[in-house]
Amino acid sequence: MTDSVNRRTRASQKRQRLVAAAARVLHEQGVERTTLADIAREAEVPVGNVYYYFKTKDDLVLAALSEHRAYLAGLTGRLEELADPRERLKGLVEAWVEQREVAARRGCPTGTLAVELDKRADGTLDAEAGAVIRELLDWAGAQFRALGMADPEGLALTLVSAYQGMSLLANALREPEVMSREGDRLLARLDALRAPDGQL
Amino acid sequence: MTDSVNRRTRASQKRQRLVAAAARVLHEQGVERTTLADIAREAEVPVGNVYYYFKTKDDLVLAALSEHRAYLAGLTGRLEELADPRERLKGLVEAWVEQREVAARRGCPTGTLAVELDKRADGTLDAEAGAVIRELLDWAGAQFRALGMADPEGLALTLVSAYQGMSLLANALREPEVMSREGDRLLARLDALRAPDGQL
Amino acid sequence: MTDSVNRRTRASQKRQRLVAAAARVLHEQGVERTTLADIAREAEVPVGNVYYYFKTKDDLVLAALSEHRAYLAGLTGRLEELADPRERLKGLVEAWVEQREVAARRGCPTGTLAVELDKRADGTLDAEAGAVIRELLDWAGAQFRALGMADPEGLALTLVSAYQGMSLLANALREPEVMSREGDRLLARLDALRAPDGQL
Amino acid sequence: MTDSVNRRTRASQKRQRLVAAAARVLHEQGVERTTLADIAREAEVPVGNVYYYFKTKDDLVLAALSEHRAYLAGLTGRLEELADPRERLKGLVEAWVEQREVAARRGCPTGTLAVELDKRADGTLDAEAGAVIRELLDWAGAQFRALGMADPEGLALTLVSAYQGMSLLANALREPEVMSREGDRLLARLDALRAPDGQL
DNA sequence: GATGAATGAGCGTTCATTCAT
């Protein structure tokens, strides 16, 4: 490995460290309560250096959203190794339930970010948050379609909406059990879904 | 009416104006993006005067939560005039759908507040937000119990979770139709709910 | 004097102190090298308090320009007590020469401000600086017109241009004598100006 | 041509590009509003590389002043091909008027630089700006002396002062016509200058 | 009780300069 590659690698590592730290800290503390110093400290990068990689704080928030999008892509990618779309959807729900402790403490990373960003007058960032959620909707819709359901988009909406709802309640009530309980219900519904016009 | 009563009345009017303004502005802009000056301006009260009624900004946030709680109490109170618990629950869902434009623009007042407050290290305020949501859960649970359902708390959880989920999605996607669509689904489910072990 | 008047008076005193300090410090150090802390310190006002009176640093610069405009108005006002327009113009030149030490150290307050502000992309403030200079041009033009000169505006332009030129040179060369020397020349020219089509 | 010469040549090209860019950008934006990155970008040189050629930003400012001095030397050099000193001086004024658009937009490069540098506590750079102006004074003085005038330095001062004044006014008022008007006046004066004790 | 004014800690951002390779 040449020096130049070495340098580039270290640099992207730092950038990546910043993005990961941003995703983590923004999820924990929210956008407005998180200072750049918080993120820099978490990433072990001097504050001034952050601006070498990101022009503004909002740029970092955007990068954190991409990180969440990438996490989601990884998850759905792995699920697509399953042959049965129904199993894929159930796998998604199981992944949600597995995250129940995090959800109870901090909520859904993308969902809570979307809530906070939607309070802004400028709609640039909240559109991005919406896009990440839409990607999940699209993936779920594709699975329902593969199952031969009549209204795949509607079912996807119900599923993702249920996820956001249970995450919010688990968080607001500080009860991870909300995730297990509603998760179980969703799993049963997915199993029971047989007729093309079935509902969740 | 004596002067002292006059004074007390005028004072509580000011207080009430502040609380109403806080509820409105905090819902619109979120807690962190809202300054005391914003609320004071909206309430037409001088900034310095706010501290006569509320010791801190957090006190005002608390008061705004009470306002939402009171709004909720008013709504459920009116619904209790209906004899059939099923009709009461359907009335609740209809009220949610009626607010679809607001939900798409700003989300559920209590839910978005809960999300933001849960990001805090100090759990005082977010417990209060949780309590408001819990009150709604309790009321819904009571209706399901009155209907003779086997798991009234579980059904209430599913119902309120669905509401928070659809509000969040409507808001994130900026689509009020999400509220109508999911609302219709919930109404149909409530109608179909007959056996004691039925599910939403 | 009532308390309320007292309060208002103290407040405007503070504002006035800030404006005077701004005019002084901005003249000495220039706009870009002057920090708000510099001005606040000079005015003996806490930094944060500056923003109660001025929304931005540029607002303070604007106020400093008004201060220079006011100074100019005071000077020309006093000169108008002289009956002969020629004497008024000579009085103006004498006032310039009296300021020779200041001019050699810092240049003309308005002129140097105009130079610095003209470097900005946004032309709001530099237009204001231009307006102050134009006011001086207008006043001088009126005097030449009263003297019955054929081209009063042209003469005014030459006079004010000579002032700005000699201030700049005195400043750049750090030689107050430039002001005396050119001042004497201008006085002689004003005296010699008799025919309506005469030139400075 | 050996490689070492090649290298030295390429290096000085880079240096020269930086100096030219500095002169241009500093004239446009002023010293304080210009970042090293601005100059580096304009010169198409990597930022970090600037410090190979110039120890500090001030060094670059100094180099920009030398560039202006060189431009001036070139101009006066060409004018010296004229036999008559009077024609040389008139050629100088004509050159000024030709630059009227630039003057109206940005002022005299050296004059505005001098104004800005004179605001500094450290007098090193402003002395250099003064030296460039003094060089012009000297050259003009030599021409007046060659014309047999009694007070060549005084006449030079008046001439250069007129130039700086008209540039400043043209700039502050954003009126190139100021340059033409005052330029014409100076040309007429130079023509009318016959007696040894004549004045501009 | 009421309120304009005051306060200071802290934030996002910039930039000349230095460093490691």
Place this chain on the structure above:
DNA sequence: GATGAATGAACGCTCATTCAT
């Protein structure tokens, strides 16, 4: 020699909170 990356001090500005009257 060359350069992308790093650094930290400083700036303009905001705002919850307090104070004086």
